[in-house]
Amino acid sequence: MSGERMSAIVSVKDVTKTYDGGFTALKGVSLDIEQGEILALLGPNGAGKTTLISVICGMVNATSGTVEVGGYDIVEKFRGARSLIGLVPQELSLEPFETVLNSVKFSRGLFGKPRDDDYIERTLRQLSLWDKKDARVKELSGGMKRRVLIAKALSHEPRVLFLDEPSAGVDVELRKDMWEIVRGLREDGVTIILTTHYIEEAEAIADRVGVINGGEILLVKDKAELMSQMGQKQLTIELHQPVTQMPEALSGYNLSIGNDGYCLEYSYDTRGDRTGITSLLSDLAAQGLMLKDVSTSQSSLEDIFVGLVEGAA
Amino acid sequence: MNLIAIKAIYVYEMTRFFRTLLQSFISPVISTSLYFVVFGGAIGSRIETVEGISYGAFIVPGLIMLSVMTQSTANASFGIYFPKFIGTVYELLSAPVSYVEILIGYVGAAATKALLVGLIILGTAFLFVDLQIAHPIAMMAFLVMTCFSFSLLGFIIGIWARSFEQLQLIPLLVITPLVFLGGSFYSVSMLPPIWQSITMFNPVVYLISGFRWAFFDSAEVSIGLSLFAIALFTGVCIAIIGWIFKTGYRLKS
Incomplete structure (x- = not known):
């Protein structure tokens, strides 16, 4: 339509x-x-x-x-x-x-x-x-x-x-x-x-x-x-050492700090031509940040639905 | 008036009727023949005449009325109960038809079927007894009015019923006794005086009496009273149906 x-x-x-x-x-x-x-x-x-x-x-x-x-x-x-x-x-x-x-x-x-x-x-x-x-x-x-x-x-x-x-x-x-x-x-x-x-x-x-x-x-x-909304994915990066402040070189990314600095959350759109993940990872390495683990998650229509229904209950 | 819808309901109901031709036509013919054999032949041979009419002929109007009343009630009650039972009533309720159109379709079909059965029984009766109809037009008019009024009653029962048992309840407990006690097989004057008085409260007496008058030109109650009784009965049924439609009773929540 x-x-x-x-x-x-x-x-x-x-x-x-x-x-x-x-x-x-x-x-x-x-x-x-x-x-x-x-x-x-x-x-x-x-x-x-x-x-x-x-x-x-x-x-x-x-x-x-x-x-x-x-x-x-x-x-x-x-x-x-x-x-x-x-x-x-x-x-x-x-x-x-x-x-x-x-x-x-x-x-x-x-x-x-x-x-x-x-x-x-x-x-x-x-x-x-x-x-x-x-x-x-x-x-x-x-x-x-x-x-x-x-x-x-x-x-x-x-x-x-x-x-x-x-x-x-x-x-x-x-x-x-x-x-x-x-x-x-x-x-x-x-x-x-x-x-x-x-x-x-x-x-x-x-x-x-x-x-x-x-x-x-x-x-x-x-x-x-x-x-x-569903197309948004989160990349969760766990770090060996915590960061207290977002490095200047990473300010261009949609990043947030979590878990007392041991974790970085990166939101990106899967439908875009570029997710920005490759450059993010290389920039993280350039900053000398050691990665412990990475994982991704996606909210489905079902998550939105369940969230709404439970929220209203 | 959505005439196409009325026709659709009518034709659909009549198709169902012809699909079950055996039960619809043949069973009333067989049961009527049995009545003639038992009442007309076996018992009737010992009764000479009732009010100057041979017993075999005397019971014909009563027999026709018995069948027509039970058939009208059964047809109309089943016709509207069945869609409720199987769930297809959703279509009636969501269609651009008024309740009056639904009523005309269902009651029209039920009354038509009952009328056909009544005429078939009349035809069968000619095979068994020597019969003359004094007022054929009045006879048809009484027959048609009875078909319609009892189909209206059947429609009410079909809407009210919540199970097949309830569907059978009113015909078994009310209609059959009223018809049997309404002078189908005897003249009311043959009853003891106290029962004669009680019987006068039975509306079916007036219908059978009027119908019998159309055959033999003699009646137990005046023909005007018979017409009034059938009009009153029809009026009461229409009033109840009007209330059902207004409130959506057992049709809509």
């Missing part, structure tokens, strides 16, 4: 949800989802991901707050809002005795779209389901059922697609296929929101990453920005 900000197609404002049992699943969530982006909502189980999606899609009533989809309020103008949305639920909820084709056609009709056999055929072919169109759903494997759910969600040509844990219980190959499908949809201009607790999934396909925990959005950032 280009760097410029596009208009929000989904706008969530101060949404809270307290279930009848007293459990508060959402504590004032606000979130703008931009047209044409892929947003990954990351969070541990019970974070509120599914509740948030359920509120936006109309399966759960929010306790307070508002949601607009394509400018339509999801309560006042539910028809306008919902006709833009396709939802792939987490559970493989399908009528087992129905055929794939009928099941997908039903979804299109339910969303008020006139019959279009060509479009349905294209969608099923795109998802490698055309050969199975006359098979009953119960005869399909789990991965195939997941594809049927996607086909149903796409049957009415939605502009916004929600994928709730699309990789749950899916093998690696299908997961990669699914990522391809998602990318293809984005090229067609479909906005995609997926929830996941697989960091690699967010890394692989998202434009932006939102982290949700305990019913709150902790951060929403461009993945590129997060990646640049």
Whole structure:
């Protein structure tokens, strides 16, 4: 996606949800989802991901707050809002005795779209389901059922697609296929929101990453920005003798002194053409500093994620 | 009004019905035939006439009503309970359809199925007994109204039920006794006086009486009262469904 900000197609404002049992699943969530982006909502189980999606899609009533989809309020103008949305639920909820084709056609009709056999055929072919169109759903494997759910969600040509844990219980190959499908949809201009607790999934396909925990959005950032944080590595240099002051010749490096002077920390960007490590090491030698050990470390999206989630807990 | 969605729900439900053709059509025909053999043949041969009508013919309206009421309730309750049970209700709730459209789709299909079963039983009855219908249009009207009102009741049961046991509970504990005690197989006037009075609180009596009037031009209660009873029953069901939709009861959290 280009760097410029596009208009929000989904706008969530101060949404809270307290279930009848007293459990508060959402504590004032606000979130703008931009047209044409892929947003990954990351969070541990019970974070509120599914509740948030359920509120936006109309399966759960929010306790307070508002949601607009394509400018339509999801309560006042539910028809306008919902006709833009396709939802792939987490559970493989399908009528087992129905055929794939009928099941997908039903979804299109339910969303008020006139019959279009060509479009349905294209969608099923795109998802490698055309050969199975006359098979009953119960005869399909789990991965195939997941594809049927996607086909149903796409049957009415939605502009916004929600994928709730699309990789749950899916093998690696299908997961990669699914990522391809998602990318293809984005090229067609479909906005995609997926929830996941697989960091690699967010890394692989998202434009932006939102982290949700305990019913709150902790951060929403461009993945590129997060990646640049991840792209930072630390080189830790342990010394035989401590340094009390940074030698003048090393002032050009992004160095800090640690461990009472027995340790130097050097931060660098792995994506740069030059990391500066070679010259640093030779300059250290030129200063007569004896190295005891060197090690590198990198913060992953997972570290950032865990840090945020634990920090909030 | 999202007519395409109503049609989609209706067609989908009817497809399910035709997929299970054996249970849907053949079983009511078989069970009705058995009723004719047992009640009409074995027992009926010892009863000459009831209110001037041969017993075999007398039980036809009651038999049709019995089947239509149980079929309507079962079809509609299962129709909406099944998506809840397997989780596909998410699609209904997230689709741009109003509750009224969902209701028309499901109740329309359930009532259609029950109506077809009712007509098949009527056709079967002609094979067993000599039957004449005094008011065919009124007969159809009563049949259609009963199909719709009991499908509405079934819809409520399907939304309320949280298990298959609960789904069976109301039909078994309430509807079947009411229908049996509503004069399906006998005339209310054959009961002892005290039971006659109690029976008057059974709404099904009015439906069966009205339906029987359409066949034989004689009724135990006035036809106006029968029409009022069915209208009242339908009204109560619609009011309950209105409340369910307003609150999202057992549909939305």
